[in-house]
Amino acid sequence: MSGTIRGVGLGPGAPDLMSVRADRLIRSSRHIAFFRKAGRTGHARTIVQGMLRDDAVEHAMEYPVTTEIAVADPRYNACLAAFYARWTETLANVAATGEDVVVLCEGDPFFYGSFMHLYTRLSGRVGVEVVPGITGMSGAWTASGAPITWGDDVLTIAMATLPEEELTRRIRDTDALVVMKIGRHLAKLRRALAAAGRADQAWLVEHAAMAGERVTRLCDAPATAPYFSIALIHGQGRRP
Numbered sequence: 001m002s003g004t005i006r007g008v009g010l011g012p013g014a015p016d017l018m019s020v021r022a023d024r025l026i027r028s029s030r031h032i033a034f035f036r037k038a039g040r041t042g043h044a045r046t047i048v049q050g051m052l053r054d055d056a057v058e059h060a061m062e063y064p065v066t067t068e069i070a071v072a073d074p075r076y077n078a079c080l081a082a083f084y085a086r087w088t089e090t091l092a093n094v095a096a097t098g099e100d101v102v103v104l105c106e107g108d109p110f111f112y113g114s115f116m117h118l119y120t121r122l123s124g125r126v127g128v129e130v131v132p133g134i135t136g137m138s139g140a141w142t143a144s145g146a147p148i149t150w151g152d153d154v155l156t157i158a159m160a161t162l163p164e165e166e167l168t169r170r171i172r173d174t175d176a177l178v179v180m181k182i183g184r185h186l187a188k189l190r191r192a193l194a195a196a197g198r199a200d201q202a203w204l205v206e207h208a209a210m211a212g213e214r215v216t217r218l219c220d221a222p223a224t225a226p227y228f229s230i231a232l233i234h235g236q237g238r239r240p
Helices: 020-028 043-047 074-096 115-122 136-144 164-172 183-195
Strands: 004-009 031-037 057-063 101-105 127-131 155-159 176-180 202-206 214-217 229-233
Touching: 004 020, 004 074, 004 115, 020 101, 020 127, 031 043, 031 074, 043 101, 057 074, 074 101, 074 115, 101 115, 115 127, 136 176, 136 202, 136 229, 155 164, 164 176, 164 183, 183 229
Parallel strands: 004 101, 004 127, 031 057, 031 101, 155 176
Antiparallel strands: 176 229, 202 214, 202 229
16 A cells, blocks of 8 residues: 655644644654755744654755746756656655655645645656645735625736736736735836836735734835735725
């Protein structure tokens, strides 16, 4: 019997916002895998601190590249493809011994998560399951203290990594908005919001559901934003 590899959603950051199923699997599994930047503990691993078995075997999957190579550079895709292929083999080999593996996933595993790249490679080879989690954007709009959508509002989720013209169009054409992957693209996002005529409607949520959570109007925010930042525009649609 081969083991099962499970992508387990941890939610937006607070340990008590993960599901009961996720908590049970993390505490009971001997093999725990997680993504992290080289030289860092890793946010996912930090969330589960104190939850692992004493005999847990940890598999730290360190990204070979993050921002050192442009995403458009063919070397970027080739480097990450090799990384995911290597870890697919490693985790499949663990499962082949009959051991289960939990892969820690920030937010929800199927929502812009790194686990998806393992899932597509592992499916059909070993048993793979996904435990959903609360998304980071849900944590962000909850922290903002206002509903993100009403009635017939259309919600757009955009990446700040989009070309500026495309980002502007997406902002202009939607009722409610979530912008992720801001980081070094904050200045571009500001310009896109201004060009779309919606700069005064935007909010910036930093570290939602984590220590250091902060919610500010984006126009009042500092010139730089931490990695865990999400921009919001709340819909104002139909209501009774």
